[in-house]
Amino acid sequence: MRYRREGRAGRKPVKPNRVSRGRKAASPASFPFRRRYSPRAITGPVDEATAGGVSDLRPGDASAERTERAVSVIIPVMNERRTIAAVIRQAKRVHKDAEVIVVANGTRDGSDAIAKAAGARVISFREPLGHDVGRSVGAQAANGRILLFIDGDMVxxxxxxxxxxxxxxxxxxxxxxxxxxxxxxxxxxxxxxxxxxxxxxxxxxxxxxxxxxxxxxxxxxxxxxxxxxxxxxxxxxxxxxxxxxxxxxxxxxxxxxxxxxxxxxxxxxxxxxxxxxxxxxxxxxxxxxxxxxxxxxxxxxxxxxxxx
Known part of the structure; x- marks a missing residue:
């Protein structure tokens, strides 16, 4: 599946007189490029699909049966091989019915493989998606009634x-x-x-x-x-x-x-x-x-x- 690229250009700027008292206000379009891919392009349930040893996010079958869980712990990861196993160990202890979802965001150091070996469900992208986009991806993949967000570099x-x-x-x-x-x-x-x-x-x-x-x-x-x-x-x-x-x-x-x-x-x-x-x-x-x-x-x- 191809994903739509989305940046800040084209967003309506904030009116200066309402946020900066006459000074030239920065609009969202003036700040660094956020998303390499738009989460809006993902329209259904998502699952891990392996392609060439690296999984790409693809929409699943919306009619497919999914098992509801109490808690989904969502962990965006980018090159966190030193901490990710310990982070997952703690995440699995949060609730007896918790699933752990790792969104490997353009990682190059094998963090995704470590996460999978630690028992997490891994959704991996070859290229970085952009800061915080992994949270959106993980939320769409989650089966939990409660979604808990943590980071892969912080135990x-x-x-x-x-x-x-x-x-x-x-x-x-x-x-x-x-x-x-x-x-x-x-x-x-x-x-x-x-x-x-x-x-x-x-x-x-x-x-x-x-x-x-x-x-x-x-x-x-x-x-x-x-x-x-x-x-x-x-x-x-x-x-x-x-x-x-x-x-x-x-x-x-x-x-x-x-x-x-x-x-x-x-x-x-x-x-x-x-x-x-x-x-x-x-x-x-x-x-x-x-x-x-x-x-x-x-x-x-x-x-x-x-x-x-």
């Missing part, structure tokens, strides 16, 4: 993952990490500022800097249906759609991903993620402004943990 113990699953079991639609980023600094990182700013604009300042940009986070099926799997490739957009839909968004547990996240100096020099993620927040803001006349969409109150 988080099952004990720190289960609270997100329990929150959905207890009635939440979206369970975000109660992590807000470092704010008591001389220079606050642009991504941290973007998270806090967007949540305030969404009428959810109670969320602070919590965001589906960060792992772990979980969704129920109602949330997936409301926001759409495609939106998961742009996490702030998924959050904006969840707020607009009035979904129950909770912060059940704190995981300090700031300290756990490996610093990739080489990658950050070549392809810094800060402008891309800030661009994601602008894309979410543009969508919010396009569907809301006044932007006042309070939504339900958020339940937070006391752990910081």
């Amino acid at each position: 988080i113990k099952a004990e720190d993952l289960r609270p997100f699953v329990r929150a959905i079991e207890d009635g939440a639609d979206v369970a975000l990490n109660d992590y807000h980023g470092p704010t008591r600094m001389r220079r606050v990182h642009g991504v941290v500022l973007a998270k806090h700013a967007l949540n305030t604009i969404l009428g959810r300042s109670d969320l602070g800097g919590a965001s589906p940009t960060a792992v772990p986070h979980a969704l129920g099926r109602r949330a997936l249906q409301a926001v759409g799997a495609d939106a998961l490739a742009v996490p702030p957009l998924a959050l904006a759609k969840a707020v607009k839909a009035g979904l129950d968004i909770r912060l059940p547990h704190f995981v300090d991903v700031g300290k756990r996240n490996p610093l990739r100096r080489k990658r950050e020099r070549a392809r810094p993620l800060e402008p891309l993620i800030v661009g994601d927040h602008l894309e979410a803001l543009h969508w919010w402004m396009s569907v809301s006349e006044d932007g006042d969409n309070g939504g339900p109150s958020v339940k937070t943990s006391n752990v910081r």
Whole structure:
């Protein structure tokens, strides 16, 4: 199957007078290219199909019987051979009826083979799809009533993952990490500022800097249906759609991903993620402004943990 390429060009720019008080505002089209392939091109259930030793995502038979699972743990992976086996071990401990889905996103170091040997279901692409697109792909492949998202380069113990699953079991639609980023600094990182700013604009300042940009986070099926799997490739957009839909968004547990996240100096020099993620927040803001006349969409109150 051929996938439609999709970039930011052609998106309607954000009006400067509504976001920057007269200064020239950056539109989503001005930020780095996000998607090599569009998740919208995948229209049905997806399964692993081997071609030349590497599996490519292809639409499955929509009428084929699929076994429902309690939890699907979705792990995008790109060259994480040193950590992926340990990540999968913890993921399998999250729930007795959990499936683990690894989306190997242009990986070159054998991470996909390691993941398969560790018992994960692997969906592999020869070429990189783009940042966070693996979440959308994994969501479309998932059989679970609850979708838990983690990363392949960060080993988080099952004990720190289960609270997100329990929150959905207890009635939440979206369970975000109660992590807000470092704010008591001389220079606050642009991504941290973007998270806090967007949540305030969404009428959810109670969320602070919590965001589906960060792992772990979980969704129920109602949330997936409301926001759409495609939106998961742009996490702030998924959050904006969840707020607009009035979904129950909770912060059940704190995981300090700031300290756990490996610093990739080489990658950050070549392809810094800060402008891309800030661009994601602008894309979410543009969508919010396009569907809301006044932007006042309070939504339900958020339940937070006391752990910081």
